[in-house]
Amino acid sequence: MEGGGGNPKGSGLGGLFGAGGAGGPGYSHADLAGVPLTGMSPLSPYLNVDPRYLIQDTDEFILPTGANKTRGRFELAFFTIGGCCMTGAAFGALNGLRLGLKETHSMAWSKPRNVQILNMVTRQGALWANTLGSLALLYSAFGVVIEKTRGAEDDLNTVAAGTMTGMLYKCTGGVRGIARGGLAGLMLTGLYALYNNWEHMKGSVQRQSL
Secondary structure, three states: OHHHHHHHHHHHHHHHHOOOOOOOOOOOHHHHHOOOOOOOOOOOOOOOOOHHHHOOOOOOOOOOOOOOOOOOHHHHHHHHHHHHHHHHHHHHHHHHHHHHHHHOOOOOOOHHHHHHHHHHHHHHHHHHHHHHHHHHHHHHHHHHHHHHHHOOOOHHHHHHHHHHHHHHHOHHHHHHHHHHHHHHHHHHHHHHHHHHOHHHHHHHHHHHHO
């Protein structure tokens, strides 16, 4: 009885771990030798798993039909506008605190002084948040339109959107204001594009020098 009871247990363990199980497929060293294991540690030949099913030769994420692997300007527009508004509010609050302390330095610490400082912080925070948010909105809108018109996404869209944003934002200042705004937008977006491509430019120069 004991000998008969040991066989099912042994066969069950063998079927579980793939060690000599009659029902499970076995893989010899010759079968495993031809399986590429790039980026993986060698698998034990006693595992009841086909190593070919563990090789990932496709993308990890499944994207909808026609979707890009990177986010476009329309998707990034919400982050850009919100980030600029928050940055402007934080900078404006700090600037308002500085101005409030400067204007009320001759006053003693009291409720009127605190109220005046708080008003300055609120006013400056709203002003800077509105300014940077408007610039981000114009830049994102121009970027999306240019991207859809050209059918391509590159640094040329960034520079063109920044230049047009500066020109439109300063259009109330006449021709000279438009020129200054466009030049400022061109310089800022040009520096940003240069920063993004700095490593690529360095690699290209090194390859040409060799």
